Amino acid sequence: MTADRLLFVGFPTLLSLLLHIVVASLLFLRWSGPTEVVASVPVALPIQATIVRTETAKATSKPKPKAKPKPKPKPKPAEIPTTKPEPPPIADTPQPKAAEPTPAEEIALQMDAEQLAAVTREELTSLIDAEQAASGALEPSLRDVVAATIQAAVISRWTRPPSARNGMVSILSIQLVPTGEVVGVGVIQSSGNTAFDRSAMTAVERAGRFPEIAKVDNRTFEANFRRFQLIFKPEDLRY
Amino acid sequence: MTQELGLLELVLGASVLVQIVMLILVVASTASWFLIIQQTMLMRRTDDELLSFEERFWSGIDLAQLYREGNQAVADGQLPTGVESLFRAGFKEFSRLSQQSDIDADAMLEGSRRAMKVALMRETDRIEQHLPFLASVGSTSPYIGLFGTVWGIMHSFRGLANATQATLATVAPGISEALIATAMGLFAAIPAVLAYNKLAARSDVLLNRYETFVDEFSGILQRQAYALRAQQGQRR
Secondary structure (H helix, E strand, O other): OHHHHHHHHHHHHHHHHHHHHHHHHHHHHOOOOOHHHHHHOOOOOOEEEEEEEOHHHHHHOOOHHHHOOOOOOOOOOOOHHHHOOOOOOOOOOHHHHHHOHHHHHHHHHHOOHHHHHHHHHHHHHHHHHHHHHHHOOOHHHHHHHHHHHHHHHHHHOOOOOOOOOOOOOEEEEEEEOOOOEEEEEEEEEOOOOHHHHHHHHHHHHHHOEOHHHHHOOHHHHHHHHOEEEEEEEEOOOOO | OOOOOOHHHHHHHOOHHHHHHHHHHHHHHHHHHHHHHHHHHHHHHHHHHHHHHHHHHOOOOOHHHHHHHHHHHHHOOOOOOOHHHHHHHHHHHHHHHHOOOOOOHHHHHHHHHHHHHHHHHHHHHHHHOOHHHHHHHHHHHHHHHHHHHHHHHHHHHHHHHHOOOOOHHHHHHHHHHHHHHHHHHHHHHHHHHHHHHHHHHHHHHHHHHHHHHHHHHHHHHHHHHHHHHHHHHHHO
């Protein structure tokens, strides 16, 4: 009798507890993360307001656009070793070189591809070094972060008028002081819709101040944020 | 993996009411599994007993002999269960009534049938005792889980009301932890419902077989009763 009862009470108790413990521990331990998915979720902003540096900024640091076309035409000179120290020559060189290409092309073809690649790579790296030296090595990341914060701050305050349409573009020029205060806003390129332009200006005025600017060192500020452009371009509208 | 939202953190981070709901559901699930296993064992044993008893019953053994065999177990304090209890109740009543000569065959039969009916009722109770619990776990635990979920979601949305920047990330953990309650409710309910249906069907089959046995046995008893009374009438 007692043995029987033990069988009929103890066994099921044990089994059901065991089952739950196994299920629970499997769930708790093998809870493989949906983290990757979460991390990849961030998608394009519904509204695009892009920061673009203005002409004043270009004067101080020569941007990539010039760096790119250069590497290819370069290898023409037959004396390959001597060209390497040359990279620094920058903005002014393209034109004289551009005249040469046609006779040089044959020589370039004769050079084996590896040599060509080596030369180009070296030139590229030295160019990049030069550029980084010119504009402070650590600066890009900080600059990008601040640019992104400014962009987000403006976007969150931007209420578009009902007349806004996809494809409208309006470019604003913004002037800041080192404390981050906005001291001037102006339309550089109108979208053709005054209400839209005004909404963009209002967004910047409402933002009023970008405290993050204070973190940026003086040089970067002068180069990028003293006067810059914001491109307002709605992409998420229905029509 | 560092920022991973562990299940354990979700459960521990839930509000007190949701945690209570989860606890209730875990207990309900454990109890229902306990009953599922126990009842399955019980059914199997009862089936086996029925088979072996029917085999002995139809083997042509003397019924008084069969009754006496059971006496031994009863003397040991082991109450007869299953079909044997039906047989014993009916036979006992029959032999008791047959000793009183002024009771006719129909009354004897009636008495033993009634005794068997009582024993059958008792058996039914014993077999179906725990089925209502499984049924109520099966039907209510989804609602309990849903209650926990609704409460949890309510909370996370209330927290959202204070946030200036409402993003999906602010509510998502709350909703996720609230939904665990529903998952647990379903986890408890599904096996309970399945087991309830299966056990109910099995106990129906078993009880039908008991009733069949009662009818068959009373047929035998009827034959015996009339034979007995006929003998007594001749002797007189």
